[in-house]
Amino acid sequence: MELYFITHNESKFLEAEEIGKEYSVSINWVNQEYEEIQNNKLETIALKSCKRILQKEPSLNNKNFFLEDAGLFIEALDGFPGPYSSYVFKTIGNEGILKLMEEEKNRRAFFKSVIAYYSNNETKIHTGKTEGEIIHNMRGEKGFGFDPIFQPTNSNATFAEMSLETKNLYSHRQKSLRELLTSL
Amino acid sequence: MELYFITHNESKFLEAEEIGKEYSVSINWVNQEYEEIQNNKLETIALKSCKRILQKEPSLNNKNFFLEDAGLFIEALDGFPGPYSSYVFKTIGNEGILKLMEEEKNRRAFFKSVIAYYSNNETKIHTGKTEGEIIHNMRGEKGFGFDPIFQPTNSNATFAEMSLETKNLYSHRQKSLRELLTSL
Numbered sequence: 417m418e419l420y421f422i423t424h425n426e427s428k429f430l431e432a433e434e435i436g437k438e439y440s441v442s443i444n445w446v447n448q449e450y451e452e453i454q455n456n457k458l459e460t461i462a463l464k465s466c467k468r469i470l471q472k473e474p475s476l477n478n479k480n481f482f483l484e485d486a487g488l489f490i491e492a493l494d495g496f497p498g499p500y501s502s503y504v505f506k507t508i509g510n511e512g513i514l515k516l517m518e519e520e521k522n523r524r525a526f527f528k529s530v531i532a533y534y535s536n537n538e539t540k541i542h543t544g545k546t547e548g549e550i551i552h553n554m555r556g557e558k559g560f561g562f563d564p565i566f567q568p569t570n571s572n573a574t575f576a577e578m579s580l581e582t583k584n585l586y587s588h589r590q591k592s593l594r595e596l597l598t599s600l
Numbered sequence: 601m602e603l604y605f606i607t608h609n610e611s612k613f614l615e616a617e618e619i620g621k622e623y624s625v626s627i628n629w630v631n632q633e634y635e636e637i638q639n640n641k642l643e644t645i646a647l648k649s650c651k652r653i654l655q656k657e658p659s660l661n662n663k664n665f666f667l668e669d670a671g672l673f674i675e676a677l678d679g680f681p682g683p684y685s686s687y688v689f690k691t692i693g694n695e696g697i698l699k700l701m702e703e704e705k706n707r708r709a710f711f712k713s714v715i716a717y718y719s720n721n722e723t724k725i726h727t728g729k730t731e732g733e734i735i736h737n738m739r740g741e742k743g744f745g746f747d748p749i750f751q752p753t754n755s756n757a758t759f760a761e762m763s764l765e766t767k768n769l770y771s772h773r774q775k776s777l778r779e780l781l782t783s784l
Contacts, residue, residue, distance in 0.1 A: 451648070453635045464635070496691035500684050507680035508700060516696055
């Protein structure tokens with residue numbers, strides 16, 4: 417089977433391509449940026465992105481394609497930074513999040529990945545969630561974004577302290593992708 | 601002359617209607633929600649919103665209409681919360697912004713309002729900016745959003761301590777609207 421992954425991010429594609437092989441699915445890269453709407457729900461953002469891409473690229477109508485959106489949701493901050501995680505990372509960064517969480521006892525947070533998958537005139541949502549906590553000081557230099565302040569449940573290491581292989585065992589993005597691949 | 605203001609916010613419309621009268625312009629309310637894209641620039645968001653509304657409501661093609669978007673941009677936080685001000689207000693609120701700014705000496709910030717105005721197949725941008733600073737503790741109970749922590753330059757009061765009349769003298773939204781009305 418052949419799928420198309422619409423993403424501007426090469427490492428996301430390469431990761432997906434590898435996992436696809438386990439399921440005998442060939443994943444092709446469509447290196448394309450697209451506009452996302454402002455919304456509190458990743459699911460809504462991903463569904464609308466799918467719809468817009470189809471309007472812009474009618475040739476995709478006959479293909480099976482997907483796109484992915486993700487965010488960090490912190491319970492004590494009402495889900496902030498959520499769908500705006502990449503903007504928040506670029507502006508206030510990990511330091512900003514740690515500051516907001518300084519005196520906070522509830523450290524619960526989760527990373528969530530949402531895939532919108534289009535096939536045969538239908539769009540379906542697949543999600544992956546990794547629960548964990550916001551630690552008090554950054555640790556680790558691997559990964560990217562909020563990885564140095566997020567420690568998944570049942571781990572003593574942050575995402576930024578893990579090898580890619582270990583991180584993948586916990587990864588929200590792998591979970592949503594495997595859910596998609598299993599559903600095919 | 602007759603203009604249509606597309607907004608879901610009645611008080612924004614009523615304010616605009618009043619100012620319109622000063623310019624002998626009759627402003628009508630189109631009470632409609634629309635999707636905004638994620639982007640760092642208010643101008644881009646407003647232009648794209650215009651384009652999308654025209655696609656959805658082709659009847660607007662023959663009308664003169666506008667929409668408005670605004671945000672608070674804090675210099676020391678790289679422009680945060682900027683275009684995502686309403687989401688940030690709903691999640692971390694004024695308390696969150698004050699915490700992020702706790703030890704910050706550079707308190708400079710501005711409110712910016714951007715109007716996208718469509719007429720005769722053309723969309724033009726009008727902007728209004730109000731410079732000021734983020735104070736150290738909330739003051740005042742009027743207004744909404746970040747008003748209690750923003751004090752415009754040359755004032756000793758925050759937006760939330762001002763009567764509506766006084767606030768209007770400083771208002772970024774009035775500036776962009778008057779720029780539009782003057783240009784007609």
